[in-house]
Amino acid sequence: MLAAARRLLAEEGLDAVTHQRVAQEAGVGRATVYRHWPRTDQLLLDAMGGADLPLFRAPETPVRRWLRKELRQMADELAIPAVAAVSLTLAQSALSDARIAHPHDESVKTITERIHAAIRSAVAAGELEADIEPPDLTAMLVGPIVYRATMQRAPASDDFLGRLVDSVGTWHDQPG
Template identity: 30%
Template sequence: MRPLDPRTVRSREAALTAARELLVEQGLAGLTHGAVAARGGMSRATLYRLWPEPPELIRDTVVSHIAQRQSRPTGDLREDLATELSRIRSMLHEPATQQGMRVMIERAGVDPVFADIKRTLYESGTRVIRAILTDGAARAELPADLDIDLAVDELVGPLFYRRLVADRVFDDEYVHRVVDDYLRGQSATPSPPAERP
């Protein structure tokens, strides 16, 4: 596979920078080829060459936005989980971003293209949490047979429920409680299943 032309790389990065700004300011509604081209100081033709279809531009913009906000794990399980969940909390409280998430979830239910985008965003958005959990299990700080999908549900789920379903705001104290409750649950010795008579 031939490397991309440096000019194409620069154009793509400039466009994504402009698109991320519009996403934060205006939500998904702001991610039009015309608006991104104007903000990035480039032609629409360039944008359409890089992203022929609007959903492709939306996908890459949101993935880029998530990647820029994700943390770098340090090896401290509790702090790494709290830091990454705090980044997620912050994004959920950006008015345009959280509104964009609501729209994405709604459209994914009726539009296969957006269903694929939502799946990509889920994978991208949980990448760091999964890495932290996997490393914690490898260091024997978490069970070796840890169900990573369930762990993600238990850690990230409360944040999304509280913000997008209950429509409540919360701070990092709530994030730390979620992390501490989860880690306490993992350190507790589970009771054996009761025998049936």
């Protein structure tokens, strides 16, 4: 069942991972899926467990352009109502369920480390002047996108994403 859920997740995205679809893909009854995962957030969490997060994985230079591209991908995914709903459900569940909190915290840690590594490389290359703590940096870049998608239920424009990236420091054009 988890293999079926992971396949759906990889091929069709978060909104495809439902009890019914997983049951169909795995060739089992829907009640069997519900017995193992009474809530969709639990099913998604287990399906995502062990899978590498696709966002912010391989920084490219110039980092400024790469960061805008990665933020665009995140904003586009969160613009899908089912993805936004699942994201909020997982975050909310992590507040009260230790089983969900640990992998949620690990995901947040991974995103924070990846963004910080990219920013460090931009600073080292002279592309950026910035001195922001990693958790603050992630909150400054990711937080507004989540708010725009879930609270305002509005798309994040390219200008909006550009202002987020520009807010982390002073960027310098790189030759080439």
